[in-house]
Amino acid sequence: MSDIKIVDAPAGIEGSGFFATSFDKVIGLARSHSLWPLPFATSCCGIEFMATMGSHYDFGRFGSERLSFSPRQADLLMVMGTIAKKMSPVLKQVYLQMAEPRWVMAVGACASSGGIFDTYSVLQGIDEIIPVDVYVPGCPPRPEAILDGFGKIQELVRNESGRRRDSPEYKEMLASYGIL
Amino acid sequence: MTEETNHNLTNLLSERFGEKIKSVDEPYGLLTIETTKDVIISVLKFLKEDSQTAFNFLTDITAVHYPEKRALAVVYHLYNMVGRVRIRVKVFLHEQQPDIPTATTLWNGANWMERETYDLFGVKFEGHPDLRRILNMDELNVHPMLKQYPLEDPNRVDKKDEYFGR
Numbered sequence: 001m002s003d004i005k006i007v008d009a010p011a012g013i014e015g016s017g018f019f020a021t022s023f024d025k026v027i028g029l030a031r032s033h034s035l036w037p038l039p040f041a042t043s044c045c046g047i048e049f050m051a052t053m054g055s056h057y058d059f060g061r062f063g064s065e066r067l068s069f070s071p072r073q074a075d076l077l078m079v080m081g082t083i084a085k086k087m088s089p090v091l092k093q094v095y096l097q098m099a100e101p102r103w104v105m106a107v108g109a110c111a112s113s114g115g116i117f118d119t120y121s122v123l124q125g126i127d128e129i130i131p132v133d134v135y136v137p138g139c140p141p142r143p144e145a146i147l148d149g150f151g152k153i154q155e156l157v158r159n160e161s162g163r164r165r166d167s168p169e170y171k172e173m174l175a176s177y178g179i180l
Numbered sequence: 181m182t183e184e185t186n187h188n189l190t191n192l193l194s195e196r197f198g199e200k201i202k203s204v205d206e207p208y209g210l211l212t213i214e215t216t217k218d219v220i221i222s223v224l225k226f227l228k229e230d231s232q233t234a235f236n237f238l239t240d241i242t243a244v245h246y247p248e249k250r251a252l253a254v255v256y257h258l259y260n261m262v263g264r265v266r267i268r269v270k271v272f273l274h275e276q277q278p279d280i281p282t283a284t285t286l287w288n289g290a291n292w293m294e295r296e297t298y299d300l301f302g303v304k305f306e307g308h309p310d311l312r313r314i315l316n317m318d319e320l321n322v323h324p325m326l327k328q329y330p331l332e333d334p335n336r337v338d339k340k341d342e343y344f345g346r
Contacts, residue, residue, distance in 0.1 A: 086317040113338050120324045121316055124336045 007033065024162045031075070032157040033063035035103075035150075038074035040094060042081030045108035045140040049080050052143040062150060071097040076153060077130075080140075082110040083123045095130045096179065100165050103153055106132045107146055109139040131173060185265055186211040192232060197223060212268040217280045220256075220271050224286055227258055227267065235260045235267060241283065241293035243301040247327045250275045254303055256283070279304040300325040 010029055012021030039049055053059045053067070068074035071094045083091055095104070106126050109115035112135045114124035126132060133156055136149035164170055174180050186206055193201050193213060200223075202214040215223050227235040235258035244253045249272075256269040271280060282305040283290040294305040295314040302323035305311055313320070322329050 084317075085320075086315075088317075114333065114336060118332045118336050118339065120320075120329070120331065120333055122333065124333050128335065 028158040032154040035064050035075045036066055036068040037064050037076040037078050038068050038071055040079045045080035048140045052146045057143040074098055077104045079111040079126050080107040082117055083126055084121055085123050088123050088129050092129050103133045105134045105149055105153055107136045108141055182209045214270045217271050221281050228286055237261050238287040238289055241297055243297050243303050245327050252278045254280055279306055281306050282308040
């Protein structure tokens with residue numbers, strides 16, 4: 001028999017026939033285990049992601065079985081690989097097409113900082129054009145590292161307040177990227 | 181055989197173009213000639229169409245920047261597929277006036293090669309049907325392979341000396 005694990009209920013008040021907790025916690029819990037990632041794979045980190053999706057590492061265990069190849073249904077943008085400056089408007093458009101709440105993960109050295117490509121034609125980290133939630137180091141990172149980064153995203157999602165995306169700080173941050 | 185072929189080619193070219201074929205060299209057996217921009221198309225046409233030369237294939241067009249000579253060299257690589265012979269043709273242009281007639285009139289394949297050379301070195305190919313950038317983003321306002329421009333991106337922050345105790 002397989003050992004089926006179910007997540008623990010969030011903190012709340014329990015009694016006979018009822019359980020009371022806050023929306024933030026329930027929604028965060030549900031969202032964190034049903035993220036739909038959009039893989040934006042441009043090079044070798046994308047190959048590592050394919051290994052992560054494969055049966056050995058099985059990304060689907062974390063509720064992300066279904067990759068979304070349309071940004072409009074995606075929650076998490078995973079940018080894996082070198083982003084040339086010519087590609088940057090495409091990446092930005094993909095981000096803009098995603099609906100809130102949306103998260104971004106920069107996988108590997110190139111997406112995080114430009115990596116070894118310190119040159120005029122390569123974007124020196126995708127955080128020059130879009131906000132990033134989690135950076136995964138490595139060149140390329142192993143699937144374990146990508147899964148660890150995904151765990152960090154889940155943690156962020158689980159603990160995010162329902163009103164964070166309406167806050168002036170968040171809007172200011174987006175405005176600093178020229179979004180809105 | 182290479183020496184003999186190169187010798188024959190040199191004779192053919194100097195017979196036909198005389199003083200316009202300036203220097204002739206054979207680094208690693210690759211015949212390299214230098215000519216001027218007013219005859220470059222006739223030289224290429226001769227090399228392509230003459231039955232004795234028959235360089236039917238244009239391998240590449242590129243350029244080299246020599247800031248100390250204030251010059252840009254446009255380099256054509258040709259290949260004779262039947263005789264398995266290669267030749268390299270160079271034209272030196274002044275940095276401030278890098279224009280040269282297009283080779284798209286001889287090879288359609290020259291189109292993208294010339295766009296690339298324009299994109300990276302700013303060489304203007306006169307008569308090119310669609311001379312715009314091909315590799316770099318359109319907003320880039322420099323020709324990045326010219327040596328006055330740094331290779332590195334100025335926005336890079338993690339390679340500053342202070343992070344390495346320098």
